[in-house]
Amino acid sequence: xxxxxxxxxxxxxxxxxxxxxxxxxxxxxxxxxxxxxxxxxxxxxxxxxxxxxxxxxxxxxxxxxxxxxxxxxxxxxxxxxxxxxxxxxxxxxxxxxxxxxxxxxxxxx
Amino acid sequence: xxxxxxxxxxxxxxxxxxxxxxxxxxxxxxxxxxxxxxxxxxxxxxxxxxxxxxxxxxxxxxxxxxxxxxxxxxxxxxxxxxxxxxxxxxxxxxxxxxxxxxxxxxxxxxxxxxxxxxxxxxxxxxxxxxxxxxxxxxxxxxxxxxxxxxxxxxxxxxxxxxxxxxxxxxxxxxxxxxxxxxxxxxxxxxxxxxxxxxxxxxxxxxx
Numbered sequence: 074x075x076x077x078x079x080x081x082x083x084x085x086x087x088x089x090x091x092x093x094x095x096x097x098x099x100x101x102x103x104x105x106x107x108x109x110x111x112x113x114x115x116x117x118x119x120x121x122x123x124x125x126x127x128x129x130x131x132x133x134x135x136x137x138x139x140x141x142x143x144x145x146x147x148x149x150x151x152x153x154x155x156x157x158x159x160x161x162x163x164x165x166x167x168x169x170x171x172x173x174x175x176x177x178x179x180x181x182x
Numbered sequence: 183x184x185x186x187x188x189x190x191x192x193x194x195x196x197x198x199x200x201x202x203x204x205x206x207x208x209x210x211x212x213x214x215x216x217x218x219x220x221x222x223x224x225x226x227x228x229x230x231x232x233x234x235x236x237x238x239x240x241x242x243x244x245x246x247x248x249x250x251x252x253x254x255x256x257x258x259x260x261x262x263x264x265x266x267x268x269x270x271x272x273x274x275x276x277x278x279x280x281x282x283x284x285x286x287x288x289x290x291x292x293x294x295x296x297x298x299x300x301x302x303x304x305x306x307x308x309x310x311x312x313x314x315x316x317x318x319x320x321x322x323x324x325x326x327x328x329x330x331x332x333x334x335x336x337x338x339x340x341x342x343x344x345x346x347x348x349x350x351x352x353x354x355x356x357x358x359x360x361x362x363x364x365x366x367x368x369x370x371x372x373x374x375x376x377x378x379x380x381x382x383x384x385x386x387x388x389x
Binding site: 091094095097098101102105108109111112113120123124126127130131134135137138139140145147148151152153154155156158159160162163166167170171 | 209217224225229231232235253257260261264265267268270272365368369373375376379380383384387
């Protein structure tokens, strides 16, 4: 994108213009409005759509506002390591408690 | 090895204010440390979110989420927090470009929007308590208040942090060589925002 310039090779910094940040902010606001519209309309596949929109917003904030897209990959690695563990933990616990059959434990003695 | 590195290793020279000092990774240690902290915070909020999700629908008596959630109000507070993130990145841009008034204005917007978000949360909690949902009333009450309460506590810390930066900016002490301080504060603020992005969908919009 032409509004983003990579002018600091030392740490891979980039400086986007305020106009670019406004555009990202506008997209985030529109996506939030779409999420709420989905909540009220309740179309088929509402929940996966909500999760996808949420993930897009998440990635836009960390990529552009937190500058991960332009910064060193080491920062991305450090963040993604914690995030991956967290996502795995939440998913594992939800699956264990909501989707795994409960097997009665036999009473011994 | 360059003279600059030798000078730093021997303890000579002034400590650099920006993020261009020499480290093993070539990256600023404060920034690496803060990203590590943010990674650990993902796990912190992950545990709270897991607890909410595991006990979702397990409350034996109401009020239930569908009875008391006010989606238009929460949408408004979500919008305010998102726009505060935009203000934060514009404030950082102002500091980096030595535009003191711009930086002070946007830092002020972050503080005000953060305060508005906390006001919404106070109103919501107050309303829920009047509806009979307290921390000890049900599993929903316990998990909801702990999760959103810890998020609110993070926002509060962020607002105080941004207010201190605003004061520095108004005093003319937030010069471009202090941009890293603002960038790290911004990372914290944006993280608080992305946590709310997840909470808004998983707690409020997905019943």
